[in-house]
Amino acid sequence: MSRIFSDWLKTFRNSINSYSYYIDFKKVYRQAENxxxxxxxxxxxxxxxxxxxxxxKLLRKYPECLKAIPFLLAVRQNKIFCQDEKGATSFRFDQETQSIQQYKYFMKKTGLFDLLQNHIISSLYDYVTGVEVGLDSNGRKNRGGHQMEDLVESYIKKTGHEYYKEMELKAIEEKWKIRLSSISADGTTTKxxxxxxxxxEKTFGIETNFYASAGxxxxxxxxxxxxxxxxSKNIEGFSFVWVTDGAGWFKARHNLEETFNVLENLYNIKDMEDGAFKKLFS
Structure with missing residues (x-):
C-alpha cells in the first residue's frame, strides 16, 4: 500500500524532548558535591x-576555599580575567597566585562580598546548586542533538539485529565487501x-535527524x-534508510516530498512506533 505524503507529514512531531532533556540533575548534584x-x-x-x-582570616587558614569562588559567579574555569581603571588581572583559583588583597578586591568588585554580607542568601550550597541548574540548561542543545539518535537506536535494538554507530563508507566496504563508490563519488568524498x-540478506545505512524549526x-x-x-538503488545488498521528523519540515515540505517520492525507506517516529524497522529488517 503506497503512502500519501500529506498524510505522512501530518504525523510529524513538534518536539521529542524527554523528561531528562531540561536539566541533568545528577550532573548538577555531582558538581555541587565536588x-x-x-x-x-x-x-x-x-x-x-x-x-x-x-x-x-578564612583564606589564610583554608586557602583551598578559593576553588569554590568561580562557581559563585557561574564560571567553571579556574581562571577569571578582569579589568577596570586600575588595570587588568588574570585571577587563578586552583592555586593561590595573587595576594590576599587582590582576592579581596576581586570579591568586592564582583559583588560577592555584598552577596555574602547582606544575607541575600542563607546557604551557599543551595545557591551553588541553583547556579549549576542554570549552567546545565546550556547543555540542552547537546542533549537535544542526541535525542533523535537515541530514539532511533532504541528501535533498532528492539529488532535484535547486529548494528553499528557512526560507520564510514570505507569501513562498510571493507567489512562486507560492498562497493559504495557511487555514494562516495568514487571515494573522493567522506560519508x-x-x-x-x-x-x-542486506546491509542498511541509516541517517537520522530531527528539525524542530525551519532553515x-x-x-x-x-x-x-x-x-x-x-x-544506492543499484547497489546490490545495500539499502539507504532515512529517519526524520520535526515541525521544521512543514515549511520545507516540497524538498522532503521529492525525497519521499524516490526513497522507499523514509520514515518518521510514528513509523518506528508502528513497527517499520521490524518489517524492514525481517
Missing part, C-alpha cells in the same frame, strides 16, 4: 559584619552513516539524501 567542603567554608562568611577581615544495520539546512539535507537514495 566543591561542598570549599562552599561550606565560604558559607561561614554569610552575614559577616566584618566581611573583608573574616575573608582574609558516515549514523547507524548501519546488518541482516543476513536552509533542511532543504540541503533533503536534496543530499535524495541523491544518496537514487545512487
Amino acid at each position: 566543591i561542598k567542603l570549599e562552599i561550606n567554608l565560604l558559607n561561614s562568611l554569610v552575614g559577616s559584619r566584618e566581611i573583608e577581615e573574616d575573608f582574609e 558516515r552513516f549514523d547507524f548501519v544495520v546488518k541482516t543476513p 536552509s539546512k533542511l532543504n540541503e539535507t533533503a536534496r543530499s539524501y535524495k541523491m544518496i537514495a537514487q545512487e
Whole structure:
C-alpha cells in the first residue's frame, strides 16, 4: 500500500524532548558535591559584619576555599580575567597566585562580598546548586542533538539485529565487501552513516535527524539524501534508510516530498512506533 505524503507529514512531531532533556540533575548534584567542603567554608562568611577581615582570616587558614569562588559567579574555569581603571588581572583559583588583597578586591568588585554580607542568601550550597541548574540548561542543545539518535537506536535494538554507530563508507566496504563508490563519488568524498544495520540478506545505512524549526539546512539535507537514495538503488545488498521528523519540515515540505517520492525507506517516529524497522529488517 503506497503512502500519501500529506498524510505522512501530518504525523510529524513538534518536539521529542524527554523528561531528562531540561536539566541533568545528577550532573548538577555531582558538581555541587565536588566543591561542598570549599562552599561550606565560604558559607561561614554569610552575614559577616566584618566581611573583608573574616575573608582574609578564612583564606589564610583554608586557602583551598578559593576553588569554590568561580562557581559563585557561574564560571567553571579556574581562571577569571578582569579589568577596570586600575588595570587588568588574570585571577587563578586552583592555586593561590595573587595576594590576599587582590582576592579581596576581586570579591568586592564582583559583588560577592555584598552577596555574602547582606544575607541575600542563607546557604551557599543551595545557591551553588541553583547556579549549576542554570549552567546545565546550556547543555540542552547537546542533549537535544542526541535525542533523535537515541530514539532511533532504541528501535533498532528492539529488532535484535547486529548494528553499528557512526560507520564510514570505507569501513562498510571493507567489512562486507560492498562497493559504495557511487555514494562516495568514487571515494573522493567522506560519508558516515549514523547507524548501519546488518541482516543476513542486506546491509542498511541509516541517517537520522530531527528539525524542530525551519532553515536552509533542511532543504540541503533533503536534496543530499535524495541523491544518496537514487545512487544506492543499484547497489546490490545495500539499502539507504532515512529517519526524520520535526515541525521544521512543514515549511520545507516540497524538498522532503521529492525525497519521499524516490526513497522507499523514509520514515518518521510514528513509523518506528508502528513497527517499520521490524518489517524492514525481517
